[in-house]
Amino acid sequence: MRTADRDGPLADCPESALVPPGDGPRCPVDITLAALGGRWTPLVIREFLRRGQATYSELSAALPTLSDKVLSERLTQLTSAGVISRHRTPGWPPRVRYVLTGQGRALESVVRSMWEWGAAWRDDLS
Template identity: 35%
Template sequence: MTTETQKRPTPEPATCTPTLPGFTCGLDATLRVIAGKWKPLILYFVAQDGPTRYGALRRAVRDVSDKMLIQHLKELEADGLVKRTDYKEIPPRVDYSLTPLGHSLAQALVPLCTWGTENMAEVARVFAERDAMVLPEEAGRARQDG
């Protein structure tokens, strides 16, 4: 039985108070700019490697389609996080780097990377258990539908 004193403390509400119209809090603003499956990974790899060519990003962000990578790069550029440099050469040469705002966001993602690294085995175990529970349910539904 858990008592009040044993519960984990919740974050202070003052750390996520509304600051500008359109955002409920700072976390809301952050999540809007990194929304999308690939944006945090793109920021991570550009931050790690410095100016990065498109092909290198495509290889680093595994399983991303060209369409999604291009779309996310355009959005990150429009949001002022990534700078696209076109060298106007033949063959074409373009690279991507972080703006100062992009660097500050990449630094904010470092604790999430650390948490993921430290808890990767546990997360993999939880996902495997969850997937094992879902598969029998889906099999049961398939038998009922068939």
């Protein structure tokens, strides 16, 4: 490992940051993984990055193999993480729109890097 990596942005987290006492993750990598955790989460975020906002139905149509249960769980997770916000419009029927937050938009470079890494290795997996 290069010295710059040991002291720079990828420096090791203190041991106390890796195993928090229940307050949630403190290591930057762990914080990111908590926001992106769970199967389908990066793909749900990708849809928000493409659209900026979406309804449940739009997301369900864009990710047809994703079950309703898992989509609901991911939307709750992403809302709790501050990646998206939930906006309910009064009326009948009530309408709910999910909007990507500034914190969510900041994940674009992460998702783009995941895309590029996956695209580079996709052919090797075949």
